[in-house]
Amino acid sequence: MVYSRPGGPPVAVLPPAQLENPTWVPVVQTLPGWARILLPSRPNRSTGWIHTGAGGVRTARSTHRVQVDLAARRLRLSDAGRRTGSWAVAVGTDRTPTPAGRTFLLASVSPEHPTYSPLFLALGAHSGALRTFAGGPATIALHGWPDRAVFGREVSYGCVRVPAAALRALSRLPLGTLVTITR
Numbered sequence: 001m002v003y004s005r006p007g008g009p010p011v012a013v014l015p016p017a018q019l020e021n022p023t024w025v026p027v028v029q030t031l032p033g034w035a036r037i038l039l040p041s042r043p044n045r046s047t048g049w050i051h052t053g054a055g056g057v058r059t060a061r062s063t064h065r066v067q068v069d070l071a072a073r074r075l076r077l078s079d080a081g082r083r084t085g086s087w088a089v090a091v092g093t094d095r096t097p098t099p100a101g102r103t104f105l106l107a108s109v110s111p112e113h114p115t116y117s118p119l120f121l122a123l124g125a126h127s128g129a130l131r132t133f134a135g136g137p138a139t140i141a142l143h144g145w146p147d148r149a150v151f152g153r154e155v156s157y158g159c160v161r162v163p164a165a166a167l168r169a170l171s172r173l174p175l176g177t178l179v180t181i182t183r
Helices: 164-171
Strands: 010-012 027-031 034-038 047-051 064-069 074-079 082-088 101-109 120-126 139-144 154-156 160-162 178-182
Touching (some): 034 101, 074 164, 120 164, 139 164, 154 160, 160 164
Parallel strands (some): 064 178, 139 160
Antiparallel strands (some): 027 034, 034 047, 074 082, 120 139
């Protein structure tokens, strides 16, 4: 269960799996027996509290961070504060912007019949301009793109299109890794 505050009323259920992947979410605050977590729901950057005192909650630490700078149209990857990669990327247009803020790697999805990307790394964020996209809830993702001419431009529906080398590096990160998107 997810609670509005420690000891408060339940407001949601956090499922054990998201998009056929185990659910891992970042902890943004702790109190004895409680953890405030980022939620993969609307509105973006929503948080809730989970009870950790009764056991049953697994924890892990990740030293990896992903930063997307929308103005520079650049994705930077770091591990323990040391930069491990930097790539020009494509981001959302003015009409369908990539949402800024703190989010996380929610799931890794390999389409059965890949078209433009062999892998989609769904984030715990959704488009602010679109309610649905491609039959889903307009979840923002990091994914590949076959035409390198898009990198460094504002051309997507809100997702971050990344070069193949970036997608390979990102695919090795643990789910729940923090992603910060800045303007």
